[in-house]
Amino acid sequence: xxxxxxxxxxxxxxxxxxxxxxxxxxxxxxxxxxxxxxxxxxxxxxxxxxxxxxxxxxxxxxxxxxxxxxxxxxxxxxxxxxxxxxxxxxxxxxxxxxxxxxxxxxxxxxxxxxxxxxxxxxxxxxxxxxxxxxxxxxxxxxxxxxxxxxxxxxxxxxxxxxxxxxxxxxxxxxxxxxxxxxxxxxxxxxxxxxxxxxxxxxxxxxxxxxxxxxxxxxxxxxxxxxxxxxxxxxxxxxxxxxxxxxxxxxxxxxxxxxxxxxxxxxxxxxxxxxxxxxxxxxxxxxxxxxxxxxxxxxxxxxxxxxxxxxxxxxxxxxxxxxxxxxxxxxxxxxxxxxxxxxxxxxxxxxxxxxxxxxxxxxxxxxxxxxxxxxxxxxxxxxxxxxxxxxxxxxxxxxxxxxxxxxxxxxxxxxxxxxxxxxxxxxxxxxxxxxxxxxxxxxxxxxxxxxxxxxxxxxxxxxxxxxxxxxxxxxxxxxxxxxxxxxxxxxxxxxx
Numbered sequence: 001x002x003x004x005x006x007x008x009x010x011x012x013x014x015x016x017x018x019x020x021x022x023x024x025x026x027x028x029x030x031x032x033x034x035x036x037x038x039x040x041x042x043x044x045x046x047x048x049x050x051x052x053x054x055x056x057x058x059x060x061x062x063x064x065x066x067x068x069x070x071x072x073x074x075x076x077x078x079x080x081x082x083x084x085x086x087x088x089x090x091x092x093x094x095x096x097x098x099x100x101x102x103x104x105x106x107x108x109x110x111x112x113x114x115x116x117x118x119x120x121x122x123x124x125x126x127x128x129x130x131x132x133x134x135x136x137x138x139x140x141x142x143x144x145x146x147x148x149x150x151x152x153x154x155x156x157x158x159x160x161x162x163x164x165x166x167x168x169x170x171x172x173x174x175x176x177x178x179x180x181x182x183x184x185x186x187x188x189x190x191x192x193x194x195x196x197x198x199x200x201x202x203x204x205x206x207x208x209x210x211x212x213x214x215x216x217x218x219x220x221x222x223x224x225x226x227x228x229x230x231x232x233x234x235x236x237x238x239x240x241x242x243x244x245x246x247x248x249x250x251x252x253x254x255x256x257x258x259x260x261x262x263x264x265x266x267x268x269x270x271x272x273x274x275x276x277x278x279x280x281x282x283x284x285x286x287x288x289x290x291x292x293x294x295x296x297x298x299x300x301x302x303x304x305x306x307x308x309x310x311x312x313x314x315x316x317x318x319x320x321x322x323x324x325x326x327x328x329x330x331x332x333x334x335x336x337x338x339x340x341x342x343x344x345x346x347x348x349x350x351x352x353x354x355x356x357x358x359x360x361x362x363x364x365x366x367x368x369x370x371x372x373x374x375x376x377x378x379x380x381x382x383x384x385x386x387x388x389x390x391x392x393x394x395x396x397x398x399x400x401x402x403x404x405x406x407x408x409x410x411x412x413x414x415x416x417x418x419x420x421x422x423x424x425x426x427x428x429x430x431x432x433x434x435x436x437x438x439x440x441x442x443x444x445x446x447x448x449x450x451x452x453x454x455x456x457x458x459x460x461x462x463x464x465x466x467x468x469x470x471x472x473x474x475x476x477x478x479x480x481x482x483x484x485x486x487x488x489x490x491x492x493x494x495x
Contacts, residue, residue: 001202001216002033005158008432010038012176015165018043026054028198032220034059036073041455049229059223066100068188073113077223081109086451093457124151131155134205154212159194166192168428174394181394231345238447240291247287258321277318293350294322299365305358311351315339374450376442379433387426
């Protein structure tokens, strides 16, 4: 019955943390829910991963809005539908100005829900429906759409936990519109009744039209999404050459070809170590990762770029032979098992330092060479000072008072009502995602298209390549290379 729910990843709009949403749903006996953040799919994978723990079947999609005005909701019938939605959403996020149309283009394996109150079309396609809010029921009685009950659903939007959540929402909307709270238009706000409520409350609200709830429940249960969160099967690029058998033969060939560069007289200990590592790397399915790093560093050497491999990757003789690292683990008696062992499920790490002056060219090469690649972004959250300053402006406080409050050295009992409200609500929004920022250099190289996991957007800085370069909003099960501020390539798992 819940086809339109928002978390605080509906930036500067929603006020519910994803885990809190799931906890509340479990406490109310809700067994199925669709997460549809506004113009954002960042929380979807975590929602799918966590939902079973709370006894809830997850459905995912996106609430497409122009400002606060809801245009339509897209729900994914399956993983391919989610890919289609992310492709479609990314097209808008790649624009300089966000312009959401009143109707979407046809997308396979998706369901479209239009708000009944504002829908202007004359007909509906097979996968299209109208969502009727409880406040629209009297109007429905006199509408011709009543003659097509199979096309009507119950639309109860969930954006807030309670009244305080709605008040917080209004403050976030005022921050987003850069206006005083007293001047925030109603059209830029959500509805006060968009609260999470138990199924019994919805049954009572729609008691004259119970089939609306039945249609909605049936539609939700027709959707099925599935991702592997076991961490036993990496989602990074599985094959370097396109064939895992050829990958292994290439890794073996490169390893033995590097013997003459690293050793004058390799003994039996070296040869035994090579075979041991090759067997484990092959068995654990990490061959492509070694080859990807080898290719990147081969390019770096061809350009004369200096780099230093460090960390536990230096425990590998294969990495030493491929010139990923420059430490001889045999001479120093370093244990390979500290880097990779048969019990390790998550992929390994290579820490490689590059000069900041070479970073952009290395990044551009990676995008040219590997098909499903995206740079990584971060969510900048509201901290104490930022939240106090933003709320102080929304409440119309003078700069001197805002400076005093943001300083932190204050006595609440000496403050007036507005200043106390600033402090109260600043605590409410601390930790909320505020806006997207650029990661120092995280890069995802995925087996599947990036949009299989999430939508993407364009940052201010873009590499001008033949194909579009996208910044990843968020994903929860891809392996990445990370290029830190100091110029370090690391391999990390995104949160």
